[in-house]
Amino acid sequence: MNRTRKKNKNSAPALADVARIAGVGSGTVSRVINGGKNVSPKTLARVRAVMEELGYQPSFAARTLKGAPTNTIGLIVPTVADPFFSSAAAAIQEVASQHGVLVLLASSENDARKEEQEVSALIQRRVDGLIIAPSADSAPALVKKVTFPVVCFDRPIRHAGLTTVMADNYGGARVATEHLVDRGYKRILCVGGYGGLMTSQKRFEAHKDVVQQAGLPYLAETQAEDFISTQSAILRHVRGSERIDAIFSTKNTTTVYIYKILKELGIRIPGQIGLIGFDDFDLAEVLEPSISVVRQPITRMATRAAEILFEEMNDPKSAHQNITLDVELVLRGSC
Amino acid sequence: MNRTRKKNKNSAPALADVARIAGVGSGTVSRVINGGKNVSPKTLARVRAVMEELGYQPSFAARTLKGAPTNTIGLIVPTVADPFFSSAAAAIQEVASQHGVLVLLASSENDARKEEQEVSALIQRRVDGLIIAPSADSAPALVKKVTFPVVCFDRPIRHAGLTTVMADNYGGARVATEHLVDRGYKRILCVGGYGGLMTSQKRFEAHKDVVQQAGLPYLAETQAEDFISTQSAILRHVRGSERIDAIFSTKNTTTVYIYKILKELGIRIPGQIGLIGFDDFDLAEVLEPSISVVRQPITRMATRAAEILFEEMNDPKSAHQNITLDVELVLRGSC
DNA sequence: AACCATGTTGGAATCGATTCCAGTCAATGG
């Protein structure tokens, strides 16, 4: 009916609309969009005015189709509800923002299947890069199909040959346990997250090594994800002649649970039971007693991961690296 | 040189490649991708096999260009480092995930200019919807150019006529202050975040109203964003004959600062100074004393915001709503 | 035998920005 039809709906204006209204060719408009090189001041001004008037925004899809970068990176974490990962996300976000890049956030809930779907969704969206805190079961196949750089954060994907940024989990757990041993604790329980995770594994392992080397009894570590299971684990070890006198918690949320549980039980810290945790948290120093921890440099880890990702995006040939950041023993009042 | 040239690089395979190798037309491949309706079982199988073999992934950009939804929503918050917003992000994420949608995360740092750029970036990426916790200075113009539904979270954009989900800030602050008054506190200081924010404003306002109605002195509220400024504010009011006997903190981070500061000063809570905070936080109940608060139903707010957004995305004509969720007084030991 | 409904297929046109490749035009130099 209308041969020079404006689009059927009132959808966003396109480059062609700008060109038509400004009375110039499509190429000229494109040149204006991309800096205005080789365009006379007069046309430049006119085209800019039309763009402004129409509220023209170039279509990302069309640009991407022509091979332009999406200026978007993916970030896959187990959950942003965990302060560890939300701090990391904030830091990564910050770096991305400095590069004019947006972050596509996905949470895997530590579910390898969900993770796989999310990677696939990110591939389709043609992100320029990906930072991932892999689930326990991530296989190298997960990243087989990606055509962009991938950096692992906090945990590796075994045998995938990817750049990985993580904390010194073994070293940190060793230092923590050694400290408990030095302070004279004899029956030390290790409580923490799911052992399938490489981070937890390393921490459990270090704890076991130190305890056994010191000639102390090794109490099988307890994998407790939530409050209830942590509670029942504690209850099992807190009475009777076999009772423990210290706890090494491998996870920040668990540390808080343990603090609450001991308080409720009326157990004195560090008098009856000493406590040290892996990972610092906001209120660790205002609790009573304040909680000793080994602190991961979360922000530094995340920033580093993001920076390396951007390096690899700029230079896809750059070699993969394995980066382990040191952990810091923060002694406070709980042991 | 090579008329049926494969693309210049080894880029991802396209639909045309699948069609060529499978010996079918482009339309047929498209049908296979979209469910295989009206395709014979034999061709279906063959095409699927080729897709599998090539590791074919449809190009999101091309689909978007043809007007398909991006299955992506935007989320703009001041920062994900704040536990309030990271909890909200987690809840929104969760709802999005159920809808098979990814979340593009951007943080505005409460900077209206940055916010504007981010909205623009999201428009270009053609997100299907947007949830935003606007900065103090967000003008209605911010969302003038959007062609997709927008839901405000936690704070409104004045005069923009958008669906808004927020907590009952006035009511919550009223209840909190009333509680302090009921407990017999006479000189109540109100400390909190930047007053340009509608949330802070409402809370200050309610506090002032209640205090004045009770015939108590109204101490000018203190806008303190960080630890240092909070500290100096407290110090100003804690000595001398004009000294305060209670504090209403309008912000969770501030509440923690105040707790630390009072502890350091050796001031007893609630004996010398009573304390109540707006917004619950993780360790509020294990501190000593435990901290009384009014609790915003963060997860419920965020989930609701996300659900409404999806409703509006499905039915763009649906009316805008203004939703205020009730806040809960959680009495603990600090006042 | 002529007819139609149904199922299947190929291929052209389309979405919007980019990128060339020709052109136009004015200015400069010989």
Place this chain on the structure above:
DNA sequence: CCATTGACTGGAATCGATTCCAACATGGTT
């Protein structure tokens, strides 16, 4: 006055998936 440069400009071809429409085969009906 012609030639050559250089700054501008228009427009066709392109990226990859979708969506039509026309075409054809099959089987069953009259």
